[in-house]
Amino acid sequence: MPPSVLAQLLGEMGVGRDTTVIIYSEINHYRATYMVWALDYIKHRSWAILQEGFQGWKKQGRTLTQEYPKIKPVRYEWKAETDPDVRASFDEVKNRDVAKSVLLDIRPIELFSGEKGSWKRKGHIKGAIHHFWIEDLNNNGTWKDVEVLRKNYADMGVTREKTIIVSCGQGQTASHVYFTLKYILGFPRVKNYDGGFSEWSNIDSLPVEMGPQKTETEN
Numbered sequence: 001m002p003p004s005v006l007a008q009l010l011g012e013m014g015v016g017r018d019t020t021v022i023i024y025s026e027i028n029h030y031r032a033t034y035m036v037w038a039l040d041y042i043k044h045r046s047w048a049i050l051q052e053g054f055q056g057w058k059k060q061g062r063t064l065t066q067e068y069p070k071i072k073p074v075r076y077e078w079k080a081e082t083d084p085d086v087r088a089s090f091d092e093v094k095n096r097d098v099a100k101s102v103l104l105d106i107r108p109i110e111l112f113s114g115e116k117g118s119w120k121r122k123g124h125i126k127g128a129i130h131h132f133w134i135e136d137l138n139n140n141g142t143w144k145d146v147e148v149l150r151k152n153y154a155d156m157g158v159t160r161e162k163t164i165i166v167s168c169g170q171g172q173t174a175s176h177v178y179f180t181l182k183y184i185l186g187f188p189r190v191k192n193y194d195g196g197f198s199e200w201s202n203i204d205s206l207p208v209e210m211g212p213q214k215t216e217t218e219n
Contacts, residue, residue, distance in 0.1 A: 003042045003082055010044075011076035017044070024050035024057070027141035030133065033179040034172045037192055040086045042078060049179075052141055086178075088165045088191035090199060094206070098127060101163040102156075106133040106177045107197070111169075114210035119169075119201040126207035128167065129156055133176045143184055150185055163189040170196045 015021060021039065025032040032049055039047050050057065058064065096103065105128040110116040112130045114123035124130070135152070138144055144152075158164055164181055168174040171194025181187040200206055 001038075004078070004080070006038055006042060007076045007078035012071075012073050014071045014074055015076065016074045017077045018046065021047040022050060023047060024053045027053040027055045029053065029141075030173040030176040034175040036183075037086065037171075037175040037178055041082050043081055043083050055141065085189070086191060088193040090193075090195050092191070093125070093165060093167070093193050093195075093200070096163075096165065101165060102158050103128040103193075104156075104158060104164060104166050104177060105130050105168070105197075106166055106174050107168050108132055109212070111197075113212050119197060121201040121204075121208045123201075123208045123210035125167065125197065125200050126209045128209075129158075130212075131156060131158075131177065133168075133173050133180075136177065136180050143180065146184060149180065153181070153185070160187050163191065165191050165193050167193040168196050170194060170198050 021035075021044070023032045023035050032053065036047060036049060039045075052059075093103065103125060105112050105124050107124075107130075109130060109132060111122075112124045112128075116122070131153075136144060136149060143149065153159070158181070164187060166174040166177045166181070171192050174192050174194070174196065178190050178192045182190040201208055
């Protein structure tokens with residue numbers, strides 16, 4: 001969705017530039033974090049995610065309604081500015097400095113390996129490492145302890161001093177790891193490659209790998 005269209009839709013929902021947006025889905029799902037990333041991209045800074053999502057809200061016995069809210073549309077004052085620090089372009093992924101960055105593929109392992117997938121070419125972008133996004137969550141949908149997350153990522157070579165580019169099919173599920181790294185762990189340089197494997201795999205001249213992730217002894 002073009003940023004200008006998102007800004008228009010926000011205004012139609014009664015959201016102004018200074019409105020705090022509370023975001024939730026059924027549980028801590030990528031649909032909520034994708035909205036966070038979209039707001040970050042248009043530099044809407046006032047937002048929050050509901051921990052445990054709608055499932056947690058119901059479990060706590062909080063108030064529910066089936067009434068539609070009354071909305072007063074407003075003009076969303078957007079100055080056509082996007083944040084390049086949260087979005088990785090195709091050229092940035094293609095020309096990235098492998099010594100200073102990590103390309104993280106967060107799809108299920110069967111898509112990463114090429115065992116399954118509906119793309120023109122199956123597998124993953126050459127040089128990407130695998131980390132399934134759901135592994136960051138507890139069974140109830142809450143995020144794992146910060147120290148556990150930090151260690152898990154460090155074991156993969158995902159550390160604060162590097163630029164982390166997260167990728168999936170089209171940037172939606174990758175937004176969940178974007179959120180985890182940027183806002184749970186406080187990593188300073190995290191970008192979502194929203195072109196994803198759909199864009200990359202469609203260009204025959206670009207390198208694509210199949211098979212499981214190699215270990216250090218296999219490299």
